[in-house]
Amino acid sequence: MGYWESESPDATNFWISPELAAFYEFETADGFISIAKVRESYLPESREILAAHYAACWASGQSYAVQTKLRRSDGSLLDCMVHGEPEFDAHGEVRRVSGMVRDVTEETSALRRLAESEQRLADFVSTASDWCWESDASHRLLPYPRLLTGNDALQTVAAGGRTRWELAYAPEDEEAMARHRADMEAHRPFRDFAYTLIGQDGSRISIRTNGKPIFADDGTFLGYRGTSNDITELKAAEAKLDERTRALREAHRLGKIGTWSYRLDTGRSVWEPELFHLLGLDPETFEPSHENTKSYFMGDDAERFLELQKRVLRTCGTEAIDLRILHPDGTVHDLAITCKADIAHGKVIGIFGTVQDVTERKEAERKLELLAYSDPLTGLANRALFKRQLGDMIENCAMEGRSGALLLIDLDRFKEVNDSLGHAAGDELLIRVAATLRLELGPQAFIARLGGDEFAVLADGCGTSDAALTEFADRIIAKLSGPVDLTEGEAFIGATIGIACLPEHGLAAETAMRNADLALYMAKEAGRGRAQLFEPIYAQAVQQKLDLGRHLRHAVEAGTLQAHYQPQVDLRAGCVTGFEALLRWSHPERGPISPAEFIPIAESSGLIVDLGLWVLREACRQGRAWLDAGLPRRSVSVNVSPAQIWSTNFETAVSTVLAETGFPADLLCLELTESLFVDHTEQRTSHTLMALSALGVRLALDDFGSGYSSLGYLTRLPFDRLKVDRAFVDGISSAPAKRKLLGGIIALSRGLGMTVVAEGAELSAEVDVLRELDCDLVQGFVFSQPVAADKAPLVAARIEREVRPIQLIRRQVI
Ligand code: C2E
Ligand code: MG
Ligand code: MG
Secondary structure (H helix, E strand, O other), X not given: OEEEEEOOOOOOOOEEOHHHHHHHOOOOOOOEOOHHHHHHOEOHHHHHHHHHHHXXXXXXXXXXXXXXXXXXXXXXXXEEEEEEEEEEOOOOOEEEEEEEEEEOHHHHHHHHHHHHHHHHHHHHHHHOOOEEEEEOXXXXXXXXXXXXXXXXXXXXXXXXXXXXXXXXEOHHHHHHHHHHHHHHHOOOOEEEEEEEEEOOOOOEEEEEEEEEEEEOOOOOEEEEEEEEEEOHHHHHHHHHHHHHHHHHHHHHHHOOEEEEEEEOOOOEEEEOHHHHHHHOOOOOOOOOOHHHHHHHEOOOHHHHHHHXXXXXXXXXXXXXXXXXXXXXXXXXXXXEXXXXXXXXXXXXXXXEEEEEEOHHHHXXXXXXXXXXOEOOOOOOEOHHHHHHHHHHHHHHHHHHOOOEEEEEEEEEOHHHHHHHHOHHHHHHHHHHHHHHHHHHHOOOOEEEEEEOOEEEEEEEOOOOOHHHHHHHHHHHHXXXXXXXXXXXXXXXXXXXXXXXXXXXXXXXXXXHHHHHHHHHHHHHHOOOOXXXXXXXXXXHHHHHHHHHHHHHHHHHHHOOOEEEEEEEEEOOOOEEEEEEEEEEEEEOOOEEEOHHHHHHHHHHHOOHHHHHHHHHHHHHHHHHHHHHOOOOXXXXXXXXXXXXXXXXXXXXHHHHHHHHHOOOHHHEEEEEEOHHHHHOOHHHHHHHHHHHHHOOOEEEEEEEOOOOOOOHHHHHOOOOEEEEXXXXXXXXXXXXXXXXXXXXXXXXXXXOOOEEEEEOXXXXXXXXXXXXXXXXXXXXXXXXXXXXXXXXXXXXXXXXHHHHXXXXXXXXXX
């Protein structure tokens, strides 16, 4: 700073202080210097200004202060403030002008910087989406210099004059706003206070604001300063996200879906809350990891799940698996899990997955399966389930090198119970059998009812030796055999079992079934009530029999069977009194086959009922034809199998055939064997026999002496004839004991009012003995083989011609 003065307007005596001289870089001895020289230091425009003000000051006494620019000898520019002040004499005339020169370079540049910085701030603020705000000591917002555009709610903020809590804000902000007000009234700074303004048109605009209190140096509170920004869009996005998240959570909760993720880098699993909830675990205390969850899985599910995850990581794929866990509440839950590789920038970084609780669905499936796979009557597995289980068992046995067995159980005499005691009794019996099997074999055994009276058992670990298996089967037979008390009465049943060893007797369920069936067939053939292990050598024979059965059925359907007739000769009268109809069948490949071979097959396949009816009808038709041809009244005997008698309404079938053919009932003789009484109760059989007898039909007990030979039946049942088996007749001429026995039988039968027929007489010597014993009728090759229908009358005529002379001779001898 320096001082100057001048005593004349033309500055002839212009004086500067030594400081000023130093400032101007002049050398003066006394301080006087030419003003023009001084002015030269200034930049041209400053020079003019200085000159003009100096002149004006002299002329009108005006003081001045002007800012000027000055260049120093080193070239630097300085800002100077030059003052001029007039001094007046007594007349008010300017006498002298003096002043000061001040270097304001520093000051000016500071001000410039300030202006620049203000501009910069203004630029930032004007380009940022945030805006600044201020409020006074009573929290009234001050008008904002830059008008906020767009929305009337924002205009309100910009206009100022109100406190924030006097603005029209959304009702849900009430509480938060009250807290905010308390903050401001306590002059506390605040951050990120968000609220929503409601415009006059109802539009909403969300604002986030920060603020800090401003105090004067003496601590007086002046107001607040802060920034705000419009977060309407952010809020909307947040709300949408929230809503989506909530909806997803809700969907997860409803669908019982939990999600989880696993990161390879951290080795940590993260579970969503719903997953904890699903598994009944506490998110606070349970740390999700393979180790910690392992014990909750059932069976080897933990390992299966781990394997799956490894596979997903390896293949970068997506996989699903069904698992079972033990819930902490003790119940078992079914889970459906899906895993997907988490891939970022082409690299696997982990796995994420979903877990769904599908217990209810699985339960329903299991129930449905149970319904689809169980026998409604006994509650045992049905055939479908049995087949599946059998397949599994064979597979397991083959894989693990174990052996098992398939037992097919067929009830003996079940049909009789059904027929004699009714279906309800049959059902009751089946239920009882199922219960017995369950009790005997335990809950672990797989037992099925395949249909009708057929049951099956899959035996696992009951011993592998044949002996152990048969012993096991015999135990079952023993348990099932014997009288059973039913509501309707007592039933006496038995069981026959066929066994196939697994896996050697069938690598497929079908084969195993067929072989067990063959074994069962063999057991039945061998006389029922026993167990038979499948043996491959028999398989062929049995298979042949089954094939034969098929062919036989074709023959029945195609009507290619024939009946042959064997005469029955009355020794006393010397005439043929009747014929026995005997079936003849010629197999397409094997030629003629004996009824002794094919009748049992027809019986075991059930074909016998149709077959028997065919013979019956054919024989009656033939008998009628002979009568119509004017031949003598001769009886026709027809063999009837037990199954026919047991089949429903046999008597009706007989009377229908008689009516249809017009054959007299008293000429029809039905031949029955004792096997009729072996398998069934007498009650039902006798009912049918009585009914047949009432039709006028004759009944003969065939093959007497070959089986049980119980005379008891003869006394109780309406038999007209006794056919003595060939075994009694054979060799009668040479064996006196046999002769005596036969004599006794004949006498006895006669006493019961029955006709005795001797079967299978082959020698005339035998005929002689029979005549001596006074046997009524004789049938045998000695007279004739069974012959075709057209030959029978001729054969009868020949026999009568031959027998009479013999008789006459005998009479003459006597
Ligand atoms: P069956 O009812 O006892 O018939 C008598 C069998 O003895 C017949 O055998 C007959 O040919 C045979 N035979 C007759 N006289 C003699 C003889 O002097 N010596 C010998 N060795 N045999 C003699 P076939 O025709 O082979 O019939 C065998 C069995 O097949 C019959 O025994 C009968 O039980 C059954 N059968 C035949 N046809 C039928 C039928 O239509 N229905 C039923 N259910 N069974 C039938
Ligand atoms: Mg017979
Ligand atoms: Mg016989």
